[in-house]
Amino acid sequence: MNTSAPATPRRLLGIDWGTSNRRAYLVDAAGTCLATRADDQGMLAARPDFARSFATLLDALHVDPGVPAVASGMIGSAQGWREVPYLDIAVPLDALPDRLVRVDDPLAGRPCWLVPGYAQRGAELDVMRGEETQLLGAVALGRRDGWFVLPGTHSKWVRVEQGVIRRIATFMTGELFATLSRQGTLAPLMADDVDDEVDDDAAFVAGLDDARRGAPLSNTLFGVRARVVTGAMPAAQARSFVSGLLVGTEFVACGHVDGAPLTCIGSPALRDRYVRAAGHFGMTLDALDPDRVYCAALARFLDRIPS
Incomplete structure (x- = not known):
């Protein structure tokens, strides 16, 4: 008679640590x-006590002692828990689970594996940390080819072919929008007390059209103020116009998507905005839920982490 206890199902804690x-x-x-x-x-709030912050998170989630953990994002940067060198984009996304870097810190209570980012070298130097995990999840879900748009503070456009990154293009869209909203010439027109979820569609489209002109961004941004002070545009439309201008700049720069599928991985609010922009530029933008792709990537990581 076999009296051994049944094996405990394997689990993994994944941390998107930005x-x-x-x-x-x-x-x-x-x-x-x-x-x-x-x-x-x-990363900024937890620094320098990353191990204690990690342990506090485990306690809050009541994670069993035998559950391993993986963390992606800026936690693996030079300012993070431990710097993890970038992988070259020639390394397939499927190989990412084999490149995790183990961190052993007595204060953490257990090991944590950090996910490396990717670097694109050469004339178009670019980097990513965090988005590679979502891209691995997309590959795990069968999306091995196409352009992926990952909107956010630093929006990424990534070309993937057969599960290998071929090109990264980063735009400071979210950061620029936040900065312009809080300080400088346009800040009074883009007040923080304006509900960011309330969008003026006509103004957003007008911003997309202004981006299509291809003028230098610093010139078109000042043009927002000119439109308001001359009465060509109500001040209440400035926020949506700037949003359209910044998002449209991405589409103008990466509009030559060579007929490949175009997929957005982002929050519902950002995804909807990019879907509208894509339609305006004559493109079809599919969508993947960011939580779903992240969890799909975690399943791949769990396959490689020792029990």
């Missing part, structure tokens, strides 16, 4: 999300 925010996912071997937790303990 500069300002952090989101954790507890998943099973199939990538099914069992629990999540989001907080403001990003």
Whole structure:
């Protein structure tokens, strides 16, 4: 008679640990999300006590001692818990689980594996940290080819062919929008008390059209003020116009998508905005849920982490 206890199902804690925010996912071997937790303990807030912050997160989620953890994003940067060198984009996304870097810190209570980012070298130098995990998840879900748009503070346009990154193009769209909203010439027209979810569609489209002209961005941004002070545009439309201008700049720069599928991985609000922009530029933009792709990537990581 076999009296041995049944094996405990394998689980993994994945942490999307960015500069300002952090989101954790507890998943099973199939990538099914069992629990999540989001907080403001990003890299800047947790520094320098990353191990203690990590341990606090484990306690909050009641994670069993035998559950391993993986963290992606800026936590692996030079300012993070430990700097993890960038991989060259020639390294296939499927190989990412074999390149995790283990961190052993007594204060953490258990090891944590950090995910390396990718670097594009040469004339168009570019880097990413965090987005590579979402791209691995997309590949795991069968999306091995096409352009991927990952909007955010630093929006990424990434060309993937057969699961290998061929090109990265980064735009400071979210950061520029936030900065322009809070300081400088346009700030009074883009007041922070304006609900960012309320969008003037006509003004957004007008911003897209202004981006299509291809004029230098610094020139078109000043043109927003000129439109308002001359009465050509109500001040209430400035925020949506600037949003359209910045998003449109991305589409103008990467509009030659060579007929490849175009997929957005982003929050619903950002995704909807980019879908509208794509339609205006005559493109079809599909969408993948960011939580779903992240959990799909975690299942791939769990396959490689020792029990």
